[in-house]
Amino acid sequence: MWEFVSKIPKQKKTKKLKREMPQKIIKQYGVNESIQRIKNAMNKIRKDPGVQDLLRPFVDQLKSKAEAEKKGTKRKLSETDSKAEDMKSEAGKSSAASDSLDVEQEAEGKNDGKLTAKDEPGRLPQKDRKSQSWRISIGELKASGNPGNKAIGGKIVQKSGLRTYQTRNKEKKFFFNLGVADETASIKVMVYGRERYQDIQEKSCYLFREVIMEGNDIKVTKLSKVSKTPQIDVPENLEMEARMLIDLQAPVFSIKQAKISAEKTLVSVEGKVTEIGSVENIKVKNRRGKKDKQDFKLEDDTGSIRITLWGEDIKHLRGVSCGDVARVTNVKTSHFQDSVSLNSTDSTKILKVQSAAVQSVTIEIIGIRKASGTQTELEAELSHNNEVQPFVVASSLLAGALGVSLGGGFEDRLLDKMPFSADVEIKGNQIIKIKSVK
Known part of the structure; x- marks a missing residue:
């Protein structure tokens, strides 16, 4: 993986590095570019379904987003062209250059030499900055490293469980982590103590004041002020980022x-x-x-x-x-x-x-645990090792393979056909294809 992620400094390959690799890649490239780079790397390393099936939903989401943005750009250009024609017809004598300039100002909006939110990544939209001058965006906070006397607002996308640490005096203390995001970026918030654990809820939005900044993380102490705030619209990719900040850091026990x-x-x-x-x-x-x-x-x-x-x-x-x-x-x-x-x-x-790999095997169905109109739980012997295992199959699929009808008495009709041999495709214990063996 490191060979294909060129911007990240090479490090000694340890178990710790393996655990931290996803977070390091996301921190370096952001979620969207990380997905694309992982896809490119895996096309060279592993093309099997076990990896590609996991990547596909994220890659498809990026593709859909790019197509939507492309359509939006085309629509905007079309609207701009329409306005240009109107202005040309009204002006009549204006030069092509003047028309082009007027159209650009009309379509994009005059800003009197000021940068827009689009020109300044990480900043809140201009209308929000006017009405929320007391608030600093997470993007601006990560760039400056200092909230000053402003509040940090965000949506709680993910909350960890209560965790403990020991002080120098071996006293047990509690803390929990939050994955927080706003319109501009995501950040991890560490909350000391357990008093606020029940009060701070996922999917709700909060303001944090008088916090401590440590690197790119926020620390909320007993002296910090926390209050609820109206809903903040968070882009889907930033929600994903905030979620991974917590999920990828959870200590895993054997x-x-x-x-x-x-x-x-x-x-x-x-x-x-x-x-x-x-x-x-x-x-x-x-x-x-x-x-x-x-x-x-x-x-x-x-x-x-x-x-x-x-x-x-x-x-x-x-x-x-x-x-x-x-x-x-x-x-x-x-x-x-x-x-x-x-x-x-x-x-x-x-x-x-x-995901579990899809396997093609031959089985002999020998028992029914539970049968309904939608799903059947059965027991079958695998021909290659004579092992008896439980399986689950859609009842309609099983009925078609056995040539029986669904409805009342379905279980009895299944029993009449047993034992029954079949070639199947299985994913874990789920039968996804089944064909009778004559």
Whole structure:
């Protein structure tokens, strides 16, 4: 990777460098150029779906943005040409040069020699500067390194879990990090203490005053002033930047380390998803009503662990399949008898690091765990190693391969056809293509 990212100084290749590489690349080039450079590098290093499938959504997004900007430029030029014709017809005797100058002033707007927001990257639009002279943009702050007596405003795009550090006196102290962005740039904000943890919410906008600047980061102490402010429109690429400032810095435990951590320790883990359970609606102890719950298993080189997602946290598992490598951030350890599991928190996130590879195999379907009109969970033996594994398949796909109809009695019709051999394409435990073997 370093060979293809030429502007970044060469460094000794260590595990720490590997962890920090994404953040260093983004800091050097910004999100958009980073995506393009990674794409170019991977076209020379790895063209397999495991990498290219991860890059494609970001590359497509850049392409769509470029096309939209191109259309906008063409529209603007068309409008300018139209105004030029109107002015030529009114002036009649004006020279072509004068017409061109008048059209440019009309289309772009006179600024009396002053630079516009477009001329000054990182500055707020001119109308906002007039009405918000008390506020400094994040872009200006990063350029100057000093907010002066101005407030820093931004949207909380991402919030880490509560973390701890030790003072020189070995006293335990709390802090948490925020990924903050405005119209001009993104920045990491470190908030000392835990008093503000519940009050500062993701997707809300805040003003920060009397903060400490350290490098390109902001530090909020007990003496700092924090207040809510109206919504700030943040470009999508800057939201992505702010999110990655937090997600890429979360300390990752091995599963073995997570298992030996104390009860309710906040950890992040990374590994291969080996099993995904169904969503259950259960009665929670000491609470009224029921709550949705979904379990899945994660495995790395040191072991495996069960992770439970609660309520709205279940949505983070969407788009993740068995076989994918995922990073699960800000989950808490839970000890019960001799087993240790992990529970989701308000700040839990699941990031898909690598998609499972698509494999072509022959299987023999030997059992049905659960069948509905939309999805069927089954057990099948892999012909190449005689291993029995659980699989999930769209019921319509399975019905077509077996030549049976959906609807009432679907499970019984499946059982009548078993055991059943098929050539399949699988992604993790998901069957995406199936064809009967005669």
